[in-house]
Amino acid sequence: MCYFIEINLTKIELEKRFGAKMPEDFQWKPAYFFSGFDYPRIPVVISQQPENFVPAYWGLVPSWIREESKAFEIRSKTLNARMESISEKPSFRKPFLSRRCLVPAHGFYEWHHAGTRKYPFYIALANDEPFALAGITDEWTNPSTGEKIPTFSIITTQANSLLERIHNSKKRMPVILPPEKEKSWIDPSLPPESAMQLLLPYPTELLKAWPVSRQIASRTIDPASPEFIQPVSFPELEIDLK
Template sequence: MCNYMGHRVTKQQYIRLKQIEKQFGIAAALEVLKSGFEYGDWAVIVPNEDKTNFDIKMMHWEFIPNYINSIEDLKLVRKGINPRTKERQAAIPWLNAKSENLLINSSGKKAMWADAARKKRCLVLATHFFEWRHYKPHDSKKEFTYPYLIDFYNEDEPMYMAGIYNTWTDKVTGETMDTFAIVTTEANELMSIIHNSKKRQPTILTEDLAYEWLMNDLTDERILEIAKYQLPSDFMIAHTIDRDFRTNPDPLQPFDYYELPDLDLAT
């Protein structure tokens, strides 16, 4: 899943989507590493009311559904505790939304993402993201994880990741905030080798698809078609980085592991 990402876009650069152009100009510029588990804010593109233009906003990276009553309840859910019964349950970080379950969940019921997928679609800006590869060296009995940096083929141009958002209200304090999740799809050939535990990748859209996702009124069928779009491997480049990249002053710096085989894509 996409839980770490970043961008090298400066405040002076412009975001271009078809015929629309807007200066980045927000606090997140040049934030090369962000963890979703910090539950902070990130740059997101949303359409204006009549869908003739777009705005770049900072939103809370964690889709909070309306049935969560308060921040305190949300903290319990993050820890795997049911806020109503206080019983243990699976911890659910709502950082990503699987494309296959945007409208209907795995139980065959309406998904918690459905209304947002139909009415509140957005684009999440990033120039790169991070993922881990599982591998057991020949001389080891233990499997290790190796972090990778995955770049868009044009390194300093932002990717448009499909996203959905919800305006959530804390029923205790009355505070409201816009919250979002990144849509994910099945991994392409490159990402199947890197993210070989779950074989997923963010839904990264071409400019045409990004504009359609953001601006057009879409049928349920078309929503799912775009949400499942799989950017080909040819549009990505990747290299290994230091396991300590999260505390490294230069988290994007390549780092080689002698025991790890190269990314061997079929030719």
């Protein structure tokens, strides 16, 4: 699954890469580590207004949720949406049809299991370029305040050969969209059958990965520190990353 991402990209870098403007009233802070379980607010590009970033909270809350307690409860279960069931689950079905989005990223983290131990890995494009993760969004109205709150989920698919070796317990990976497919993904007129065909494992040869410090899980590192993505050697770890 995909619960931890890196978006160490400035407002200017994001605007240039995605051709969308950041809202003036949104204070974007780049970071090497975003945890979905913190439900961070991240700028995404949505089908309805691709010319602007929309700050949305990670953890999709369906528009039909009426109770605030239910909204807080469901979001921990909707950080990711499996492509195999995205067109069937009530939380994801409508967003998949008409509210698809691009989630900007520069890398992501997955855990490798070896016996009883876990090792974190950082994964990025081989060319070190930013990329878009396939996502879906929905807008939930807070019943207490009337505020309309955009939320999103990152779509996952079957792991490629590299991620099978790294993320060897779940064997999943987030859907990375090729740049030439990004506009198609957020085109609201794209039929669901065609949208489903975009949810493929990214080619192994276009990715790079290495182990990083276990401290990324302890919250002892400043999210703005490049220490998050510094390669770390684990002599006891045997894994082929080629």
